[in-house]
Amino acid sequence: MQLSGKSAIITGAGFGIGRAVAVEFAREGAFIVITDRNQPGVEETAHLVRTEVPDARVCVLSGDLLDAGLALHLVELCLSESGRVDILVNNAADQTVATLARETDEHWERVITVNVTAMMRLARAAEPHLKSGAAIVNMSSLTGNVALPGRLAYNTSKTAIIGLTRALAVELGPRNIRANAILPGHIMSVGEEVWKERISERDQKIFPTTYALYRVGHPREVARAAVFLASEEASFITGHCLAVDGGGGILNPEEAIFRTAALFDGGTPTATPDSDDWKPNATGN
Numbered sequence: 001m002q003l004s005g006k007s008a009i010i011t012g013a014g015f016g017i018g019r020a021v022a023v024e025f026a027r028e029g030a031f032i033v034i035t036d037r038n039q040p041g042v043e044e045t046a047h048l049v050r051t052e053v054p055d056a057r058v059c060v061l062s063g064d065l066l067d068a069g070l071a072l073h074l075v076e077l078c079l080s081e082s083g084r085v086d087i088l089v090n091n092a093a094d095q096t097v098a099t100l101a102r103e104t105d106e107h108w109e110r111v112i113t114v115n116v117t118a119m120m121r122l123a124r125a126a127e128p129h130l131k132s133g134a135a136i137v138n139m140s141s142l143t144g145n146v147a148l149p150g151r152l153a154y155n156t157s158k159t160a161i162i163g164l165t166r167a168l169a170v171e172l173g174p175r176n177i178r179a180n181a182i183l184p185g186h187i188m189s190v191g192e193e194v195w196k197e198r199i200s201e202r203d204q205k206i207f208p209t210t211y212a213l214y215r216v217g218h219p220r221e222v223a224r225a226a227v228f229l230a231s232e233e234a235s236f237i238t239g240h241c242l243a244v245d246g247g248g249g250i251l252n253p254e255e256a257i258f259r260t261a262a263l264f265d266g267g268t269p270t271a272t273p274d275s276d277d278w279k280p281n282a283t284g285n
């Protein structure tokens with residue numbers, strides 16, 4: 001077990017990726033404090049963890065990350081129940097969207113507070129208690145590097161998380177405390193069945209075309225990356241942005257366009273040249 005004897009605080013654990021992180025951390029032997037503003041959701045996660053891992057040690061503290069005091073409460077709970085804090089998984093996010101024209105100061109501040117400031121607050125609250133070997137894992141996104149339109153605050157927050165992660169890594173590195181970010185691609189956080197119900201058949205075919213692996217991801221695939229980055233297996237990795245995106249961040253857009261076009265007009269399914277006309281020896285070059 002990779003996290004045996006470690007204590008972790010996991011935010012946004014009432015749903016999707018955070019729920020999967022809670023299960024995987026418990027499987028790996030960690031004591032976990034899980035939190036979310038969605039109380040039924042986080043209680044359900046605790047139930048799932050106890051079902052999947054009968055000897056799991058799990059504590060729930062529901063709360064809103066807009067509340068500046070939540071970070072201290074989480075750290076106090078983790079300390080009082082386990083005597084230590086070793087790992088922070090800053091996973092919660094406000095994914096509400098607004099175009100520039102519709103953006104309000106109130107919405108902007110809310111997204112930045114939940115997605116970025118709350119990560120800093122938890123790190124700040126935990127910092128005096130973190131010992132050599134501790135690790136921080138921050139959930140950024142593929143959109144931290146490549147933006148989607150109409151999500152100004154979200155895109156900005158996910159890029160800021162990359163900067164925050166590097167700053168934490170540099171500041172805490174001399175104490176052998178690591179900080180890394182995960183950049184997930186499109187993940188079926190609602191579960192594959194519900195995802196297929198919610199996404200049109202057309203879009204279910206389009207989404208995978210932008211990923212090298214030609215598919216979207218599962219929450220557990222992100223959770224396993226979080227286990228790795230939090231564990232001793234990643235002892236010399238810090239300030240890193242780990243893409244868990246099926247190659248969504250490295251696929252040349254030309255390929256995605258060919259794949260998508262092929263879906264609809266039966267054309268060439270790849271940008272890879274395969275006709276003799278394209279071969280160097282056919283043109284003499």
Ligand SMILES: NC(=O)c1ccc[n+]([C@@H]2O[C@H](COP(=O)([O-])OP(=O)(O)OC[C@H]3O[C@@H](n4cnc5c(N)ncnc54)[C@H](O)[C@@H]3O)[C@@H](O)[C@H]2O)c1
Pocket residue numbers: 011012013014015016017018035036037038041063064065066091092093094095114139140141142143183184185186187188189
């Ligand atoms: N699902 C994806 O395709 C995807 C892709 C890239 C990055 N991510 C990132 O992964 C993380 C998890 O994503 P997800 O899709 O599994 O879930 P999500 O982003 O929809 O929500 C995660 C949890 O955060 C909680 N949350 C939101 N606002 C909160 C607040 N103010 N206080 C406390 N809790 C709050 C929600 O209740 C929810 O349970 C997020 O950081 C997200 O940005 C997800």
